[in-house]
Amino acid sequence: MAIRANHPPPEAGQRGGEPGGYPAGSQGQDTRVQAPPQYVPQGPHPSGPMHRARTGSQQAVPGGPPAPRRVTRPVLPGIVLAVIAAGAAAVIWMWWRDTTSIQGTGNVLTNAGRILGLLSAYGFVVLVGLMARLPPLERGIGSDRLARWHAMGGRYVITLVTGHVACIVWGYALTAHVSVFSETGTMIRGEPDVLMATVSWGLLLGIAAFSARAARRRLKYETWYYIHLYTYLAIALAFSHQFADGQEFVSNATARYAWSALYIAVAAAIVWFRFVTPLLRARRHGFAVHGSKAEAPGIVSLFISGDDLHKLHAEPGQFFRWRFLCRGMWWQSHPYSLSAMPRGDLMRITVKARGDHSAALPDIPVGTRVIAEGPYGAFTPALSNRRVLLIAGGVGITPIRAMFAAIPKRMNDGITLIYRASNPRDIVFKQELDAIAADRGATVHYVIGSRAELGYDPLSADDLKDGVPGLHRYEAYVCGPPGMTGAAVKSLRQAGIRRHRIHHESFDF
Numbered sequence: 424m425a426i427r428a429n430h431p432p433p434e435a436g437q438r439g440g441e442p443g444g445y446p447a448g449s450q451g452q453d454t455r456v457q458a459p460p461q462y463v464p465q466g467p468h469p470s471g472p473m474h475r476a477r478t479g480s481q482q483a484v485p486g487g488p489p490a491p492r493r494v495t496r497p498v499l500p501g502i503v504l505a506v507i508a509a510g511a512a513a514v515i516w517m518w519w520r521d522t523t524s525i526q527g528t529g530n531v532l533t534n535a536g537r538i539l540g541l542l543s544a545y546g547f548v549v550l551v552g553l554m555a556r557l558p559p560l561e562r563g564i565g566s567d568r569l570a571r572w573h574a575m576g577g578r579y580v581i582t583l584v585t586g587h588v589a590c591i592v593w594g595y596a597l598t599a600h601v602s603v604f605s606e607t608g609t610m611i612r613g614e615p616d617v618l619m620a621t622v623s624w625g626l627l628l629g630i631a632a633f634s635a636r637a638a639r640r641r642l643k644y645e646t647w648y649y650i651h652l653y654t655y656l657a658i659a660l661a662f663s664h665q666f667a668d669g670q671e672f673v674s675n676a677t678a679r680y681a682w683s684a685l686y687i688a689v690a691a692a693i694v695w696f697r698f699v700t701p702l703l704r705a706r707r708h709g710f711a712v713h714g715s716k717a718e719a720p721g722i723v724s725l726f727i728s729g730d731d732l733h734k735l736h737a738e739p740g741q742f743f744r745w746r747f748l749c750r751g752m753w754w755q756s757h758p759y760s761l762s763a764m765p766r767g768d769l770m771r772i773t774v775k776a777r778g779d780h781s782a783a784l785p786d787i788p789v790g791t792r793v794i795a796e797g798p799y800g801a802f803t804p805a806l807s808n809r810r811v812l813l814i815a816g817g818v819g820i821t822p823i824r825a826m827f828a829a830i831p832k833r834m835n836d837g838i839t840l841i842y843r844a845s846n847p848r849d850i851v852f853k854q855e856l857d858a859i860a861a862d863r864g865a866t867v868h869y870v871i872g873s874r875a876e877l878g879y880d881p882l883s884a885d886d887l888k889d890g891v892p893g894l895h896r897y898e899a900y901v902c903g904p905p906g907m908t909g910a911a912v913k914s915l916r917q918a919g920i921r922r923h924r925i926h927h928e929s930f931d932f
Contacts, residue, residue: 500564507549514541517678521671532594536587537670543583544665547658548689550576555692556796565801566742566758567928574634581631588624620664626657644778645755662686701746701796708732710793712747713769715785718851722818723785724762724773727793732765735797739764739804739829740822740900740928743797745772747787755780756796760822762852764829773851775818802902802928804830809898809924810837812891814882814911816903817844822928823902824852828859838865839891843881843907847871882910884917895919901927 518538525534553560553569553576560569596606610617632638633650642650665682666672672679708729716724727745737743742760746753757780762773776782804811804826811830815823820842827840840860844850850869860867868890870881879886888894899920901911908929915925 500568503560503564510545510549511542514545517541517671521675527598529594529597532590532597534594536590536594539583539587539590540665540669541671543580543587544661546576546580546583547654548685550580551654551658552689552692555689556696556799557692558696561799562801565928566799567802577631577634581627584624584627615667616664617668619660620668623657623660623664626653626660630654630657644757645780648755697796701744701794704735704796705792705794708735708795710795712787712789712791712793714789715787717785718773720848721776722773722849722851723776724771725784725787727770727772727795728768729770730768732768732770735765737761737765737770737798738800739825740802740902741798741800742822743772743795743799746794746796747784748792748794749787752780752783752787756794757781758799760800760825761798762821762824764825773818773821773824800928802900802926804900805898805926807898808833810893810896811839812894812897812899812915813838813840814899814901814903815840815842816907816911817849818851819903819908819928820851821902823900824856824859826900827856827863827865830863832863833865838863839868839897840865841868841870841881841887841890843903844869844871845873882907882914884914887914888918897924899925901925903929905929 515538518534518541522534522537525531550573553573592603592607592610595610596603599606601609611621630650630653633642633647639647666679672682708731710727710729713726713728715726718724740760742758744756744758746756759772759774761770763771774781774784776784800822802822810833813823813827823840827838830838832838838860840856842850842856850871853869856867859865870877874880881890891897894915895918897920899915901908901915903911908927912925912927916922
């Protein structure tokens with residue numbers, strides 16, 4: 424069944440604070456509001472379009488965020504992948520240049536191990552570089568896609584490392600006419616830095632095991648994150664082994680310099696963009712906790728103050744990695760999206776309590792200093808005249824709300840928001856969304872309840888086409904839990920929207 428508000432639309436200015444979601448008259452104190460109004464069933468699901476919850480007033484929202492500026496995306500995924508592939512080809516050429524002949528099974532296996540070792544060492548540099556938070560990559564590709572590339576590449580690289588170990592040991596054993604176990608002991612005892620490389624391999628296998636989806640679901644984010652940091656130790660342990668035992672480097676100073684330069688460049692990028700830049704930005708803008716507001720059970724908005732926030736050049740839909748410099752939280756940073764664009768000297772994030780860090784946010788003292796890395800993400804509205812469909816699931820409304828307020832007005836119901844939630848109490852920003860809809864001439868569909876409770880799938884291709892006439896001509900933006908996001912993207916494709924006009928980001932709540 425469809426569910427919608429059982430109360431009249433808010434009067435102009437009737438908000439939980441100043442327009443745009445910022446707290447009225449907040450001077451550093453905690454600001455809290457009641458949970459949003461409850462929703463009740465309005466009868467069975469109609470055969471036609473889903474029910475609408477829409478404001479009747481056309482009063483503008485004063486001080487609303489500006490329309491999105493033209494976003495430059497100089498880096499395309501295809502270009503980055505081509506550069507990575509070119510680097511892999513150069514690595515194979517480096518092996519070929521130092522290979523005089525390949526004869527016998529042992530020699531074939533040994534050379535296969537050399538190739539796999541070089542590619543895995545190169546792969547680790549690529550993986551680390553992808554997550555170095557380089558602005559061109561973050562803005563041109565997006566953190567969500569980079570994370571998927573990183574996870575997929577990690578599986579490939581671990582396989583390459585394991586193949587390198589197996590082929591080298593087996594090839595040496597065949598050449599020396601000894602058992603694999605005997606050759607393993609000989610290499611660890613006699614070859615320089617092989618013991619460190621073996622420890623590195625063990626660390627990588629352990630990290631891979633903890634990063635598997637089944638294991639990660641059982642780990643706290645903080646635990647998984649700090650286990651993942653051992654990757655840097657593993658890379659450091661294996662680095663000297665490459666120069667000590669790698670045929671390509673032992674007698675070739677040019678190769679050693681080039682390989683070292685590659686590692687140093689990536690390390691420098693990590694230090695600059697993940698440590699130095701955030702510290703400089705925190706000093707420049709003076710980020711601090713200004714106050715908090717309860718939005719719904721387990722969901723809180725945190726207001727961050729700072730100077731010259733417009734110079735951050737944040738886009739609707741983007742996020743920052745936040746580090747709160749208070750007891751118990753200073754040593755970790757977490758990514759949270761802006762739920763309202765920076766306004767003057769204030770910006771807002773909205774977070775659902777899903778772990779120790781997010782659950783502690785309401786208790787952060789006012790005035791706590793903050794380090795913010797970003798803005799990151801390519802999940803931003805394109806500068807287009809097309810009609811726009813926004814689909815949010817759960818607290819995925821956070822970046823969608825910022826985009827909803829920033830997209831310029833369209834004619835004839837040109838902006839539609841579908842907001843999915845499991846329970847009425849999970850609806851966030853109800854008054855703000857209705858006021859934005861009034862200002863934009865937009866439509867909001869509140870669809871609450873599971874598919875079993877509703878008796879239909881509100882995100883199926885047919886229901887979407889019923890609720891949004893002419894859907895195939897829309898630009899679509901989807902944000903929510905991975906399962907919902909994947910299903911919505913599939914339905915949108917079935918409804919006729921081309922792949923390049925579907926933008927999505929998953930929140931793994």
